Amino acid sequence: MEMKGMNVKIGALECKNPVLTASGTFGYGLEYQDFVDLERLGGFIVKGTTLHHREGNAYPRMAETPSGMLNAVGLQNKGVDHFIEHIYPQIKHLDTNIIVNVSGASIEDYVACAEKIDALDAIPAIELNISCPNVKQGGMAFGVTASGAESVVKAVRQAYHKTLIVKLSPNVTSITDIAKAVEYAGADSVSLINTLLGMAINAETQRPELSTITGGLSGPCVKPIALRMVWQTFNAVRIPIVGIGGIQSATDAIEFILAGATAVEIGTANFVDPNITMKIVDGIADYMQRHRIDNINTLRGALKV
Amino acid sequence: MQKKESDLLVVSNTELSKRACLITLESKDKLPRINAGQFAELLVPNCSGVYLRRPISIHAVNVQNNSIEFLVQLVGKGTNALANVKQGEIINTVFPLGNGFDVDNMPYRKPLLIGGGIGIAPLYQLGVDMVSKGIQPTFLFGTRTAQDIILKDKYNAVAPLFYTTEDGSFGTKGFVTDHQLMNSELGQFDALYVCGPTPMMKAVVSKAHQAGIDCYVSLEHKMACGLGACLCCVEIVDGTNTCVCKEGPVFKSDRLQWK
Numbered sequence: 001m002e003m004k005g006m007n008v009k010i011g012a013l014e015c016k017n018p019v020l021t022a023s024g025t026f027g028y029g030l031e032y033q034d035f036v037d038l039e040r041l042g043g044f045i046v047k048g049t050t051l052h053h054r055e056g057n058a059y060p061r062m063a064e065t066p067s068g069m070l071n072a073v074g075l076q077n078k079g080v081d082h083f084i085e086h087i088y089p090q091i092k093h094l095d096t097n098i099i100v101n102v103s104g105a106s107i108e109d110y111v112a113c114a115e116k117i118d119a120l121d122a123i124p125a126i127e128l129n130i131s132c133p134n135v136k137q138g139g140m141a142f143g144v145t146a147s148g149a150e151s152v153v154k155a156v157r158q159a160y161h162k163t164l165i166v167k168l169s170p171n172v173t174s175i176t177d178i179a180k181a182v183e184y185a186g187a188d189s190v191s192l193i194n195t196l197l198g199m200a201i202n203a204e205t206q207r208p209e210l211s212t213i214t215g216g217l218s219g220p221c222v223k224p225i226a227l228r229m230v231w232q233t234f235n236a237v238r239i240p241i242v243g244i245g246g247i248q249s250a251t252d253a254i255e256f257i258l259a260g261a262t263a264v265e266i267g268t269a270n271f272v273d274p275n276i277t278m279k280i281v282d283g284i285a286d287y288m289q290r291h292r293i294d295n296i297n298t299l300r301g302a303l304k305v
Numbered sequence: 306m307q308k309k310e311s312d313l314l315v316v317s318n319t320e321l322s323k324r325a326c327l328i329t330l331e332s333k334d335k336l337p338r339i340n341a342g343q344f345a346e347l348l349v350p351n352c353s354g355v356y357l358r359r360p361i362s363i364h365a366v367n368v369q370n371n372s373i374e375f376l377v378q379l380v381g382k383g384t385n386a387l388a389n390v391k392q393g394e395i396i397n398t399v400f401p402l403g404n405g406f407d408v409d410n411m412p413y414r415k416p417l418l419i420g421g422g423i424g425i426a427p428l429y430q431l432g433v434d435m436v437s438k439g440i441q442p443t444f445l446f447g448t449r450t451a452q453d454i455i456l457k458d459k460y461n462a463v464a465p466l467f468y469t470t471e472d473g474s475f476g477t478k479g480f481v482t483d484h485q486l487m488n489s490e491l492g493q494f495d496a497l498y499v500c501g502p503t504p505m506m507k508a509v510v511s512k513a514h515q516a517g518i519d520c521y522v523s524l525e526h527k528m529a530c531g532l533g534a535c536l537c538c539v540e541i542v543d544g545t546n547t548c549v550c551k552e553g554p555v556f557k558s559d560r561l562q563w564k
Contacts, residue, residue: 027534031551034308047536055546062527062537064357069529073536076546219356271357271530272348274399275310 005288005295006281008042008262010240011163011188013125015042015097015263018296019253019281022244022267023048023101023127023167024073028087029094035274040281042263043097045127046087049117050102051109053079063200063209068219068246069268070198072212075103075132080113084120092122099165103129107155114160124162128153128187131169131194132216143169143194146181157186165242168192168233170222175229176236183237191242191265192233193226218268220246227259234260234301248276250283260301307337308402308532312395316372318388321455324379325423326388327364330396331372339366339373341430342405342523342555346531347375348397352386358399359383360528360550362427362500373400376456378423402531403554406498406521408434413496413519418464419481419509420446421501422453425460427523427554428500432463443467443494445486447505451475482508491516499523510558520558524549 006017021044026032029044038044056076063070077083083100091098100117104110110128117126130143130152142148153166166182168175170193179190195216200209226245233241243261247253248269256264269276284296293299313330320326346358365374379385390396408431416435418428425446435442444466448454451474460466468476469484477484482505486494491512499509500523513520526538526549533551540549541562547553 024536025530025534027532031530031532031534035310056536056539059539059546060527060537061539062529062535064355066354067356069357071529071535071537076536076539268529271535273310274530274532 005293006285008297010125010165010242010262013043013097013163013188017042017281017284018257018261018263019277019284020045020097020099020242020263020265021270021277022265023129025267025270029091029098032270032274036277039095041096041277043099045099045101045265046083047077048075048101048103048129048132049077049080049083049113050075050104051080051113053077053082058211060209060211061215063215065198065200065217065219066221068217068221069271070200070210070215070217071195072210072215074212080116084116088120088122092120097125098123099125099127101127101129101167102156103132107152110152111155111159114156118160118162125165126160126162127165127167127191128156129167129194131167131171143178144172146177149178150181150185153182153185153187163188165189165191167194169194170225170229171197176232179233179237183239187239189240189242189262190233190237191244193222193229193245196222196225218246220248222246223252227255230256230261231259231303247280248272250280250287253280253284254287254299257296257299258301258303260303262300306401308399309337310397310399313373313398315390315392315394315396317392318390320388322453324453325455326377326379327456328375328377328387328390328396329372330375330398331370334371336366336368336371336373337401339363339401340405341408341434342427343401343403344531344554345373345375345398345400345402346528347387349383349386350390350394350396352383355383355386357529358531359387360402360531362523362525362554363401363430364426365430365433376423376426376429399531403550404552406431406434406555408438411435411438411440413440415441415443415494416496416498417486417494418442418444419487419497419499419501420444421481421505422448424499424501424505424523424525425456426500428498429456429460429463431498432460436463443486445469445481445484447471447481447501480508481505482512487512491518494518496520500525507563510561510563513558521555522558522561524554524556526550526554
């Protein structure tokens, strides 16, 4: 069933509904084809892509935590050229928004990678990752200061001509300062939050659970923090916000929209229920019907305070 | 191979030892094709503190009554909760996942199937499928002690079965690599298939390489998605980080960096 009144706009990007998938949790979409009708998604964001091939971090890269998990994948990917030659031809025909998450170790790398993606007709947007906590130069260096964020977004903005979404780190003192800097530098949208820096220890072996000792926390345990940051950011910037953090039901998604998100990304929940995105699309339609809402956009930031 | 997510009915859940249980799940629909060595992601019902699914290897498939058996080692909260699931309950399951053993194109006549502890799990269906293709497998299993030996008659009904125990309470004393089948009698086998703890698998691989015998390992890494999306369960295969869940869990040993 296709629903009316669910379409949203993120900058120039038109989405048939507000449900996207988070980078690193949905592969290149193909991994979920047996479970999900990809064309019923508002869009999906492919795995973090860098200018050059990256092997990522050593195993073990994952630890389960109460209501969530830590990961330390470290941006493993085969590089942007591999994406263009081997992945893009397999997904470009899909009638949904395919967004590439772009990461880098230097401004030059971000720009070079974004330029290559700019040339792909079927990719209408990028999500600039200035917030990966798992590699020394995974962009978090740029994402934790307003000036760092501004400099990388400014440079990419000059080189990239379609919708530019910037993914923010929660590992900062004031996310609104970063969001404002990113808006000022020309971003069309901000998405938040990336994972929270965390740690897990095995008391029996007295060793860390992750090869990198620390890693990024995600899942339902981070949702209250993400909601708070979306609300704060909504009250600080004018550009649309994509809410991310522990969403695993339509109710969770609605909460993010009420806090000010234009769209949402579903992340870790895809690991638990590979079909969760379809349930959330249907659940939002059901919520709109129950609350007699004709247009999802009227719900944005409509929190009654 | 089409993967699916479905609610499967628990038709039995048998305690085999203090550390293992055998769960049989039944599908309302006809089962998709499942190869020996593939696995499933089981959602642990009603268990607070357990967020992710548990990847469990498929022990046996019964196409007549659309049921799948899982041999589960009780290692933590999630698997202990699975041991308490009762007949008649539902376990939401994503399956079949990974690439199993390629029995259809197997060039071997007389392979040795080596299991350490719960690592015997994927070898049962492998043995059954081999026998149905006219291949003559032999089982060699290692456990800590006689009390850990499970499903002996079931395996013995498929193929000749030999044991080592670390304390010598049953079979040959020592590790599987101490057994005569892995030493003076190794030459009779044309392939080794091994699943178990990593040090044990590495020891078997080392013997296989020395003897020039083809060897296949079934890896058990920590996983989240089971679909090749999260990139958590990697092993270095052909020199690059590779998802065990999607490209494995079975790999030919010479593709690994195990020396």
